[in-house]
Amino acid sequence: MSDAHSEELLAQVAALPPLPGVYRYFDADGALLYVGKARNLKKRVSSYFTKNHGGTRIGHMVGKIVRLETTVVRSEAEALLLENNLIKSLNPKYNILFRDDKSYPFLKITGVAARDGTGDAPGQRFPRMAYYRGAIDKRHRYFGPYPSGWAVKETIQLLQKVFRLRTCEDTVFANRSRPCLLYQIKRCTGPCVGLISPEAYAVDVQNAEAMLRGETQELLKMLEERMLAHSERLEFEQAAELRNQITALSRVLHQQAIETASDKDVDILAVRVQGGRACVNLAMVRGGRHLGDRPYFPVHVDDATAVFAPEDGPEDGLEEMGATQAPPVEQQVLAAFIAQHYISVPIPPVLVASEPVDKALLEALSEQAGLRVTAVHQPREQRRAWLEMAQKNADIQLARLLAEEGSQQARTRALAEALQLDAEDLDHLTIECFDISHTAGESTQASCVVFHHHKMQSSEYRRFKIEGITGGDDYAAMRQVLTRRYRPVAEAQREAGGAEPAAGQARLPDLVLVDGGKGQVSMAREVFTELGLDLSRIVGVEKGEGRKVGLEELVFADGREKVYLGKDSAALMLVAQIRDEAHRFAITGMRAARAKVRVGGSRLEDIPGVGPKKRARLLQRFGGVRGVGEASVEDLATVDGISRELAEEIYRALR
Template identity: 55%
Template sequence: MRETAVSFDYKPFLRSLTEAPGVYRMIGVDEEVLYVGKAKNLKRRVSNYFQKNHPSPRIALMVAQIVRVDTTAVRSEAEALILENNLIKSLKPRYNILFRDDKSYPYIAITGDASPRLAYYRGAFEKGVRYFGPFPSSWAARESIQLLQRLFLLRTCENSVFNNRSRPCLLHQIKRCSAPCVGVIDAESYARDVKLATLFLEGRHSDVIDSLTARMQAASDAFAFEQAAVFRDQIRALQTVLHKQFVDSGKDEDVDILVAEAAGGQVCVNLAMVRGGRHLGDRAQFPSASEGLGVADALLAYVEQHYRLHPAPTKLVIEGADVEAIRALLEDVLDRPPIVATARFQAEKAWAEMALTNARLAIETRLRETGRAEAQLDALQAALELSERPQRIECFDISHTQGEATQASCVVWEGAGMKKSEYRRFNISGITPGDDYAAMRQALTRRYEKVAAGEGVRPDLILIDGGKGQVGVAWEVLTELGLTSIAMVGVAKGEERKAGLEQLIYPDGRPGLALGGEHPALHLIQIVRDEAHRFAITGMRAKRSKTRLTSQLEDIPGVGPTRRKKLIETFGGLGGVREATVEDLCRVEGINRKMAEQIYNALH
């Protein structure tokens, strides 16, 4: 515990502070915003910072620099969270530790339909849907869904498909769905299977096995031996899964294991998730800035951010931070905080050690990748004779099929890797089909006109996927916008389009530069260029598919705007119309069998 020396006369301030929810801002000398936080009770939360001894050296250092505390009371915690996020983004306080990936955990959802659907889900929760998770990775969530399909045969199809089936789909044929869409299973039996799947996701495995055992015995007593055999196989499959698929504690318990490790100037927080006694894997997280950050501070910041957004399990196992500090923090964040303890039992100690090992491995991987990226950037700076190492690289590519569905992509490399959150696609219109030069001009103009106006992020280097023509057009755009101080180079494909034979094209007329296939700078350029191409072509294909289907519907005699609207509404989109059978199409109001066959033939 570290004693906190405070220059701010906080006692009169705390006496007058409201107990309403809100946001507080710690202000230092010269009006510097040191920290922004949210509280459901401002008085209680802010008071915690001014205790005599503080468990976090980093926060103790911050508190010693406070000269004033500003607060904003709001009506609810939700409003406080939004205001806090906005202030952190705009003010960038140096004592705020951000884990950028903390919102991206996947869930498993069971919908509230008459025949509930099993689904992989990310995003805001909706009413009437049950959510299970979060899962540490998409793999863990999808693996669990496949498991539930094998065990309980629940449907995973969208409602637009489910409501228009006339025969069982392939999943039924391979024994992954009981086909409630066409009545192969009755509603009561399907509801029982949904209940068992829910119990399984809640970790109540023994209840599931007991229920299946009772149903097997009832079927056997009724001499329904085939049905009894189905339940027997289901029980065996479930027991096999519980023993082999995951590390299993043998208890129906929900636990999060949180550890932190620091090495090589990097701090990693690793979260391992145990649900229903099954270890679902772990996930390493790195804060946005780790300079001077200790493992205890990282864990405290992570706990606060993570459990604001995701439900807490019944127990947290913590290694690397003060348990009392974590417990006090969660009492502020949650209405019903979980049990917080260090690892005591054999299974918990094994989980904690495994999480620490994975945290160390994640740091080693990150340091190795960072070192390789720095070497590549240094090589790129030297090869292109740049005054500084480029920190932000943007690459443009144009994609279309014989002029159809033209799209431009812009991908971003920043720091040590691709920054997918800042990728952009530009739908190109108003040009002659197939005119790549005009498409490049439009894309670059739209991207950099805001930069020229003093808005937006300015790159250090622009890569153009193309030869002299595309580079010339791109340079004209930068010249018109007054941005010629930004370095730019084209990447022309080599002979027979072989990797390693690329030539770099300068906009000022200098001879092209061939680095050779083993050059580290070319490896980096290839990574960014290939990502731009992938991003462009996937967007183009999606746009082309939608455009073609819409065009095909418009070209069918007798299918006017009203019928097109009915078709799209009935099948949930253009993709659903394509998947519909003739019988499905006949059920749409205003479409007889002859018209349905005409539509089906036109789309196939």
């Protein structure tokens, strides 16, 4: 195997130190192939280049390696965490990769100083509950994360029923003259109009936090003790309030099936693998309450599991321990999820998992989180019920995914057959679709959306700002966008002498869809003729009689007859999906551009010397951009930080 690699690369491998670290393999185009960790970099990396892997996927990957990068770290735990940080950020082809672009929601209780009811701000005297996503601010308390926004909102409603904490914004709170509807329906204690003291409200906040932490039995006992104390002092109104609170809390505990066992914060992880796809179902228990679950679907499972064997094989000195076989694919998927997921999400002290979890991974996560993390593989009692429920949901989610992907692949195949495209490699069938959007000629935008691997690729979408044309001239707009998009493709083809351009250069998609009939197709044909590109790639989507959905016809630039696919055609469903996505993407871009022009925000931002603070002062003083534009130089100069010269510059720019 080493004969296929350069002497420079092999010398670099031979010079590696016998220390823990992370290694990265790159191909000839600079694309990242694989990220791995090692307790001994020299042994691990050398095993790839000294062993003959034959025609396996490992051999296929190793044959592509032309460059190596390594990072030495202090321990295996550091190597494991760095490895998964790099996997998550760099998306290597031969690693199991989990993508989760959605942040987790939290329940926020505002104000640190609010515990004793002191402080000046309303959020400190009377903290509010709120749904929150984003960065953590140490001035507030956060509970979660929760698997969904619904779980947060349901928890807020629960706390409103029992402890009646406010949820209104501070600006609303500060300007109330009478209590709102939430007070009338006994969901708030009316702190905005002084119907509860800061000290009493602070007690309710502390009790709510105790419930969120799962200290329900302790909380009930404390409330009962306080109720009895008030009764003994003949303070029957206060005792009745506490009695009502205890009743409400008991009812909520019963309705929500809140567990009173020792488990407070637990994550339940169930893995299912089928048909080359995998699903990890994550269920969350917080404060003893089961809050729901969320499925995750990794990519690169087949390739990654095929090259996993050397990672824990005898090449790393584990032969005497019997670790000559790669772990089952479910275990590999679970390990990848745990390592990547808990890099950015707080980890609870207990994981209940359907597969065994490596001790080294748990130790690394414990070290990172600053708490002892344990994993239970074969749980009992309540934990077993949680795991069985998570496994059932993983089965359902994976079956749904496979059904959707099968349907999408069928649509791709149907379109390829209908248009007589090459159907051998459907995964790489690429379609680009263009649409023009404007409002009476204002803020014209063109969109280009991309489809391949049987799905829309939003990261490859592009918008084009159309300028220098008569407003409302869709044909001129289409000419401009197609020329701008495909001129680099034509230049790459000329440089390649008519052959397929090299990887990394602009390439022509298999299909270019334009939203329009003969007119738009004729315009596209002119552009492709001028650029010397293949006319057979151009297809127009012409609306049918009465512009009814399902009656569309396909128009070709190379002279072929129109094609009507039929309203129940899987091929037409795919064309409509791509066309509608291009329309949506163009509309959102046009609306954003139009709003920016009408508000005038960009005009102020473009004036040299007017930064965010000065712009905010101007807008606050004159009530908006229109007011700034109507102000005189003298009025502008009265704003703090605006000199006479800058005022004149603003006046000229806005007039």
